[in-house]
Amino acid sequence: MTQHLNTRVLNVDLGTRSYPIRIGARLLADPASYRELHGRPLKLITDHNVAAQYLAPVCAALKLSDADVLSLPPGEATKSWAKVEQVLDWLLEHRLPRDGVLVALGGGVIGDLAGFVAAIYQRGIDFTQIPTTLLAQVDSSVGGKTGINHARGKNMIGAFHQPRLVISDLATLSSLSRRELLSGMAEVIKYAMLGDADFFGWLEHNLDPLLALDGNRLAEVVERCCAMKAQIVAADERESGRRALLNLGHTFAHAIETHSGYGQWLHGEAVAVGLCMACNLSVRLGWLGEDEAQRCIALVRRAGLPTTPPADMTVDDFHEHMQLDKKVQGGKLRLILMRSIGEAVVSADFTPELLDDTLSRFCRIEAK
Amino acid sequence: MTQHLNTRVLNVDLGTRSYPIRIGARLLADPASYRELHGRPLKLITDHNVAAQYLAPVCAALKLSDADVLSLPPGEATKSWAKVEQVLDWLLEHRLPRDGVLVALGGGVIGDLAGFVAAIYQRGIDFTQIPTTLLAQVDSSVGGKTGINHARGKNMIGAFHQPRLVISDLATLSSLSRRELLSGMAEVIKYAMLGDADFFGWLEHNLDPLLALDGNRLAEVVERCCAMKAQIVAADERESGRRALLNLGHTFAHAIETHSGYGQWLHGEAVAVGLCMACNLSVRLGWLGEDEAQRCIALVRRAGLPTTPPADMTVDDFHEHMQLDKKVQGGKLRLILMRSIGEAVVSADFTPELLDDTLSRFCRIEAK
Structure with missing residues (x-):
């Protein structure tokens, strides 16, 4: 991919908790990327795969020694209670002070885990996402949702805790496995579906070069999604309203991940199925045109993402896991549904029968 | 004690997170005390001792069944990582939804634990202190400091998370053990020392009836302390400034508690020693008059509280545990010190030698 893109800076506007997102190529090896952290006590957590590729340049740029780094196993299973305890023990053993900074180098798992640890270590310290x-x-690196999984539900334990700085090095995208890249594309498609019809059309036209790792187009995707997320988070940090739209497809997705055991499905793979299920229910409600739903599902499929849940999953499995969804309010499940491509809404205005129709449709498909 | 005091309501003014503190006799059995909670899903945690005395009337008032209650062992050792996990598992097993409320019935241990669980369950739910x-x-029930202990330090893991309601039933004070009552008196003396010279004088004159559980005087103490805390917390919720004054004596106290193993010393007993040590260092700095220091230490002693640390504790033990204090900033320990009775300051303006003089003085006394 192209390596000489300009660095772009977005700002997440949250008063005293505002922070910059720096997006560009080769940022992680550049000491200037981290100027806010200069002179502060730092500890870094990462996973074994990411460490093999990027730990050395990041440590050089941040002047970290081996004792400042904790590397954990890759994969969703690391978002666990046991790993939070391990990181806390390690921070206390190494006496990171309250004015220190915890740096997360890795994907969503490391970022969510590190953010949660930073939220509860000494009642909250600063953290930085790479x-x-x-x-x-x-x-996942933007917006301050942090947390871990529980056997009974995904992200059931966590906190809202904003990072102080996000460094998105686009060069890292060229080394992703195909599966990881596609997992990210599911969230990209989600943004377009929930809030930007133009972006959806752009994705339909640019999907092939994106999947071929075209640097300029990937940069545009990261910028557009971050800009949308920064705006939504600034308006509704604690998800009392509009921010919930970012969960399009996620109630179904979390049920799939909880059912399958964390790490079997990548998060984005489950989200891809959830997007298709949300479209299906939206059509049943008469809110979304059948043609629009088909465009959404076709884009998910073209991206090489799954469109149906695990073969062994039943309607009852979905019900069991969805009952604990964080959006349940007054005993009623709320879902993010589609009015049109580019317009999603939070709603409890569906009958149990319609939801069952959608669940049956998707569970039957795979059961055949 | 007098049972017919009027209910007094104080407000902790924190914008959308403001909440009332209701103070009065026989509040916990009265459904009207909890009117904000009506109709919401509730779970309650308590300890075995408190449960034996107050669980039945509270459950009746809140319409809770046995399945809604988790009772834990009493004592500081319950403020542990393992107990947080136990409570989280229990909440998820019983599917408390995100719009539910966790109720803490008990002393500081249950309140700190429940508050921390509420802070991280589903990224934060409402909680109520009784x-x-x-x-x-x-x-401890006011101000939103929640957390648990770690072998390496007291309250090292936690969060700022405000309750939605505090119900202080003064009738419960008449059933406290002597040791628990005195532990609370240490915090009361702390308030007077750090911010209210008139209150200090009042305590000197009213100590004996207070220790004899005079209801009107205890009510006045609870109201004055809560009013002072509510004002300080409203001005500085996250302890970036003035709120730190509430930690007068606490850096020394936490070192004692960490050293002794949680539960050997009651928190207030350790705070009592810490207050004496803070006075000593303040005199050495020339900030506090020797006569004022002696008045403070005399009041602590008259209350039947300890004035010297555990016999086996050395200067090095203090150094080791104080190094991890949450108020360390830029590598430098800050302490709350006294300018006069009623006026405390946060300061790093002491030499290591002066601090050592104080530590040696207190450790030597007991070593004799």
Whole structure:
């Protein structure tokens, strides 16, 4: 991919908790990327895969020694209670002070885990995200949702805790596995579906070069998604309203991930199925045109993402896991549904029967 | 004690997170005390001792069944990582939704634990405090500091998370053990020392009836302390300034508690020693008059509280535990010190030698 893109800076506007997102190529090896952190006590967590590729240049840029780094196993299973305890023990053993900074180098798993640890270590310390996957760059590194999984539900334990700085190095995207890249594309498609019809059309036209890792187009994707997320988060940090739209497809997706055991499905793969299911229910409600739903599902399929849940998953499995969704309010499940491509809404205005029709349709498809 | 005091309501003014503190006799059995919680899904945690005395009337007032209650062992050792996990598992097993409320019935240990669980369950749910000890009523139930202990330091893991409601039933104070009552008195003396010379004088004159559980005087103590705390918290919720003054004596106290193993010393007992040590260092700095220091230490002693640390504790033990204090900034320890009775300051303006003089003085006394 092209390596000489200009660095672009977006700002997440949250008063005293505002922070910059720097997006560009080869940022992670550049000490200037981290100027806010200069002179502060730092500790870094990462995973073994990311460490093999990027730890050396990041440590050089941040002047970190081996004792300042904790590397964890890659994969969703690392977002666990046991790993939070391990990181906390390590920080206390190494006596990171309250004015220190925890740096997360990796994908969504490392970012969510590090952010949660930073939220509860000494009642909250600063943290910095260096996302190295498309999914983390377009979505999870921005906005301050942190947390871990529980056997009973995805992201059931966590906190809202904003980073102080996000460094998105586009060069890292060229080394992603195909599966990781596609997982990120599911979140990209989600942004277009929920809030930007023009972007959706642009994705339809540019999907092939994107999947071929065209640097300029990937840069545009990261910038557009981050800009949309920054705007939504600034308006509704704690998800009392509009921010919930970013969960399009996620209630279905979390049920799939919880059912399958964390790490079997990548998050974006489950989101891809969830987007298709949300479209289906939206059509049943008469809110979304059948033709628009087909465009959405076709884009998901063209991206090489799954469109149906695991073969062994039943309607009852979905019900069981969706019952604990964080958007349940007054005992009623709320879902993000589509009015049109580019317009999503939070709604509890669906009958249990219509939801069952959608669940049956998707569970039957795979059961055949 | 007098049972027919009027209910007094104080407000902690924090914008959308403001909440009332209701103070009065026989509040916990009265459904009207909890009117904000009506109709919401509730779970309650308490400890075995408190449960034996107050669980039945609280459950009746809140219409809770056995399945809605989790009772834990009493004592500081319950403020642990393992107990947080146990409570989270229990909440998820019983599917408390995000719009539910966690109720803490008990002293500072239950309140700090429940508050922390509420802070991280589904990224934060509402919680309510029903403090049943003097220490919890005058201090820990108000202000949103939640957390647990770690082998390496007291309250090292936690969050700022405000309750939505605090119900202080003064009738519970009459059933406290002597030791628990005195532990609370240490925090009361702390308030007077750090910010209210008139209150200090009042305490000197009213100590004996207070220790004899005079209801009107205890009510006045709870109200004055809560009013002072509410004002300080409203001005500085996240402890970036003035709120740190509430930690007068606490850096020394936390070192004692960490050293001794949680539960050997009650928190207030350790705070009592810390207050004496802060006075000593303040005199050495020339900030506090020797006569004023002696008045403070005399009041602590008259209350039947300890004035010297555990016999086996050395200067090095203090250094080791104080190094991890949350108020360390730029590598430098800051302490709350006294300018006069009623006026405390946060300061790093002491030499290591002066601090060592104070530590040696207190460790030597007991070593004799």
